[in-house]
Amino acid sequence: MTPSFIELPVSADDRRIARLAALAIGLTLAEAAIPSPIPGVKPGLANIVILLVLLQYGWRAAAWVSGLRVLAGALLLGTLFAPGFWLSAAGALVSLLVLAPARLLPSRYFGPISLSVLAAFGHIGGQLILAGLWLLPVAALLKLLPVFATAALVFGTVNGVIVARLLAAPVASGRQSPTCTPP
Amino acid sequence: MAILRAGDIGVLLGGSGLVVALALHAWNGDPGNTVVIRAAGQIVQTTALTHPQRFAIDGPLGITRIEIEPGRARVAADPSPRQLCVKQGWLTRSGEAALCLPNQVSLEIRGRSPSHDSLVY
Numbered sequence: 173m174t175p176s177f178i179e180l181p182v183s184a185d186d187r188r189i190a191r192l193a194a195l196a197i198g199l200t201l202a203e204a205a206i207p208s209p210i211p212g213v214k215p216g217l218a219n220i221v222i223l224l225v226l227l228q229y230g231w232r233a234a235a236w237v238s239g240l241r242v243l244a245g246a247l248l249l250g251t252l253f254a255p256g257f258w259l260s261a262a263g264a265l266v267s268l269l270v271l272a273p274a275r276l277l278p279s280r281y282f283g284p285i286s287l288s289v290l291a292a293f294g295h296i297g298g299q300l301i302l303a304g305l306w307l308l309p310v311a312a313l314l315k316l317l318p319v320f321a322t323a324a325l326v327f328g329t330v331n332g333v334i335v336a337r338l339l340a341a342p343v344a345s346g347r348q349s350p351t352c353t354p355p
Numbered sequence: 356m357a358i359l360r361a362g363d364i365g366v367l368l369g370g371s372g373l374v375v376a377l378a379l380h381a382w383n384g385d386p387g388n389t390v391v392i393r394a395a396g397q398i399v400q401t402t403a404l405t406h407p408q409r410f411a412i413d414g415p416l417g418i419t420r421i422e423i424e425p426g427r428a429r430v431a432a433d434p435s436p437r438q439l440c441v442k443q444g445w446l447t448r449s450g451e452a453a454l455c456l457p458n459q460v461s462l463e464i465r466g467r468s469p470s471h472d473s474l475v476y
Contacts, residue, residue, distance in 0.1 A: 283360045285358070337358065
């Protein structure tokens with residue numbers, strides 16, 4: 173019997189997405205170690221990577237990185253298919269759906285900060301919609317909504333500034349090279 | 356290109372507006388539209404907070420005077436010794452209540468949805 177090999181061709185795009193997803197997963201794990209006063213209020217550092225991917229490689233790549241981030245992050249944190257995983261997935265999905273039209277905004281007026289804030293609101297919106305449909309009475313969520321929205325605004329702005337600064341950094345830092353070393 | 360662009364400011368202002376609107380909506384309670392007056396546990400009057408009205412309710416100690424204006428209601432005068440329900444002033448939000456226990460009169464504001472299951476006096 174001859175051993176059979178299944179070889180999947182790996183393109184440069186695949187490698188790049190894997191590398192960027194690893195970066196996003198790393199940030200997800202680092203973030204999980206940060207204590208949070210309210211479950212669900214997180215800085216969303218991985219969104220920095222998603223936004224950089226979106227702005228440099230397009231929506232498709234960003235969707236891949238985001239999906240891999242949610243899946244692998246949950247695997248590593250041991251929350252796969254737990255409620256937190258589904259909330260995270262819903263947030264990532266809505267965030268991507270918001271970013272798809274948002275990135276078509278004229279970049280002369282709308283920079284990474286706009287995208288980041290919109291993505292953050294999308295994230296929190298997606299999570300709350302799912303939580304409202306599935307986990308919690310809507311009345312309880314309404315009381316928490318302002319807290320989550322404030323967190324989305326603040327962290328969205330901070331992440332947006334980080335993305336803008338990373339994009340403005342000189343190319344010599346290696347950020348825009350094909351290998352995309354972590355900034 | 357500048358880090359903060361014109362549209363970004365718009366988005367940030369819009370986001371702040373959304374946060375403020377949500378906070379006002381979620382935390383301000385819902386404004387009451389009905390007032391319920393009880394004496395000795397029995398409802399003696401249920402009326403809308405739409406136009407000025409005055410009621411005089413008899414209790415064991417004397418007469419409790421209740422004043423209603425559009426959107427708000429208060430106990431204007433009460434024979435109770437400590438005047439707690441009078442000092443509460445105007446009630447506007449759903450779920451707010453002024454209890455004049457010595458005279459067994461209570462004033463409760465209700466909104467579109469009851470904010471609690473029941474009140475026990």
